Amino acid sequence: MIPIKQRPAALSTVTALSMIALTACSGTATDGMGGDSGEFEPAARVSMIVPFAAGGGSDLAGRAIAEGLEDPTGSTVTVQNLVGGSGAVGYSQFLADTGNPNVLLASETALMTLPTVQDVEFDYEDFTPIMKVGEDFNIVVAAPDAPYETCKEVVDAATENEDLTAATSGATGPDHIAWSLIEDQFDISLDRVTFESTAEVTAALVGGHVDVAATNPGEVVGQIESGDIKPLCALAPERYDYPELADIPTGKEQGIDVTFAQWRGFIAPGGISESARQYWIDAAKQYAKSPAYDEYIESNMLQPQSLFGDEFASYLDDYNDDVESVLG
Incomplete structure (x- = not known):
């Protein structure tokens, strides 16, 4: 389940x-x-x-x-x-x-x-x-110069009606569901931008064309380690054991009561x-x-x-x- x-x-x-x-x-x-x-x-x-x-x-x-x-x-x-x-x-x-x-x-x-x-x-x-x-499990990431350091700051920005774009890989993928769950919890609406693959999402994020994305860690761990993107939280029940991800707080630690596994x-x-x-x-x-x-x-x-x-x-x-x- x-x-x-x-x-x-x-x-x-x-x-x-x-x-x-x-x-x-x-x-x-x-x-x-x-x-x-x-x-x-x-x-x-x-x-x-x-x-x-x-x-x-x-x-x-x-x-x-x-x-x-x-x-x-x-x-x-x-x-x-x-x-x-x-x-x-x-x-x-x-x-x-x-x-x-x-x-x-x-x-x-x-x-x-x-x-x-x-x-x-x-x-x-x-x-x-x-x-x-x-x-x-999804992790939420942003460009390194984005004004957000946590998932809660993303939610706060959306609550204040800032123009915030959230990338998704496919119109119905797990990241789409993750964003929907976050929107439902906080009664906010994010401007979704849909791409055909996570590779396209990552390129758009690094290029500054979108603000945030929720993606699978294995697809972006290289960019996290290189500093091309920064992690904000993991939408997982507990922190990852993998050393590269162990320091990423869960959404729950930041008040985001959403976990989702693809x-x-x-x-x-x-x-x-x-x-x-x-x-x-x-x-x-x-x-x-x-x-x-x-x-x-x-x-x-x-x-x-x-x-x-x-x-x-x-x-x-x-x-x-x-x-x-x-x-x-």
């Missing part, structure tokens, strides 16, 4: 016309397509869709997972960035791969937020949960066979025991909260309820 406070329920399904089209491209029980007629073996080349631009947290996760799956599977897992619509383009293409177990997707919070706020043909239940890799993981298309689903779960469990997994978690400063298959599906049910309570 993520630490947000309320909850309702999830929504859309694929149209009948879409299902006809998807059936035509979903494949058969041969050539690694994972039908019910036998044990599944993946193709020599497997695709990992990343629905966001190269360089951001989703891209880093997708590439790390893809590389980590190559050893237990013997397949080459190739990353494909499909950018647009705050992730909707990549997820929509993935929906068209229903039934094809040789395509995976590096997933995160957009799996729930997109169907909540946009008119898309999918929701999280249209796909097959394989592995939750870990959790990522999960990262990967999913398979809907409509795959049980043997294919179990194959990817077993491969994911092998990846979770590897040095490659530890390296990804530590280098990106995540919390190693892994879940697989049905347990991951239950987590997604709760997470979707929480997201809808904020955005629905």
Whole structure:
């Protein structure tokens, strides 16, 4: 469960016309397509869709997972960035791969937020949960010459109706939710500026085009260490243990009663066979025991909260309820 406070329920399904089209491209029980007629073996080349631009947290996760799956599977897992619509383009293409177990997707919070706020043909239940890799808590950062030293000073400025711009990576991402929770707590409104990736957010922040941003620490720790940006607070239950982040106070220490974790993981298309689903779960469990997994978690400063298959599906049910309570 993520630490947000309320909850309702999830929504859309694929149209009948879409299902006809998807059936035509979903494949058969041969050539690694994972039908019910036998044990599944993946193709020599497997695709990992990343629905966001190269360089951001989703891209880093997708590439790390893809590389980590190559050893237990013997397949080459190739990353494909499909950018647009705050992730909707990549997820929509993935929906068209229903039934094809040789395509995976590096997933995160957009799996729930997109169907909540946009008119898309999918929701999280249209796909097959394989592995939750870990959790990522936002930190709020500013340019080094910004007049803010704490998150509370940002809130105070917004309360006084200062013209304050807050960058978000995607219109529905975890930073968007974090800002919404802060706005709700203090009855303020921030001027949001939306970018397609955290890399673009960081560039805008360093260039002085926006005032503040809420982002994942692994994506900006280099800029924090170099002094190109400064941290204001961590929207986490407690301070990070990582030495590079240990001195950053939590929002709660500053009176900001908001914590929010983005999960990262990967999913398979809907409509795959049980043997294919179990194959990817077993491969994911092998990846979770590897040095490659530890390296990804530590280098990106995540919390190693892994879940697989049905347990991951239950987590997604709760997470979707929480997201809808904020955005629905």
